[in-house]
Amino acid sequence: MDILKIIGIGFLTLIVSIILKEYKKEYAIYCVLIGGAIIIFFSLETINSIIKFIKEFSLKYNNGFIEVLLKITGISILTEYAVSICKDSGESSIANKIDFGGKIIVISMSIPIISNTLSSLTQLLP
């Protein structure tokens, strides 16, 4: 999905939301939501191929780290989408709450990795 398409959709959403802000405030938010969704949807195809490559590459170390890493990237993409839209519409407190929730989920998912590395570290130490 080349970059021109992404930039085009972005500018289009920008213009439409500015026009709509003039008449009706709430419709601007809807069209920003849809524009962001379209861009992420188009870039998901390239992400799909990247993930296939990572999965083949990581067949050697068959442990759960790669799965957790992919999950964390997915969660961060979605939280980033929501946080930027909330900030854009002026509600930075909601954005912080979403960010906070996303961080908690990421930390909770990375607990096994942390415990694994810590245990391997303690074995290394004398």
Place this chain on the structure above:
Amino acid sequence: MNIDLLFKIAGIGILVAVLHQVLTKAGREDQAMMTTLAGIVIVLTVVVKEISTLFETVRTVFNL
């Protein structure tokens, strides 16, 4: 999930705005409120459907 969805929402927004103005000028505030609410409901259903497809796709891609 293509671009004309954006134009549909923009069209509905401007139409509702114009209808609101016309109806308020014609002295029918309640009907103006009704058309605004109807416009919001229509656009909200479209947006929620699109956002749910996006979340579903992200879920399947990253097998969250």
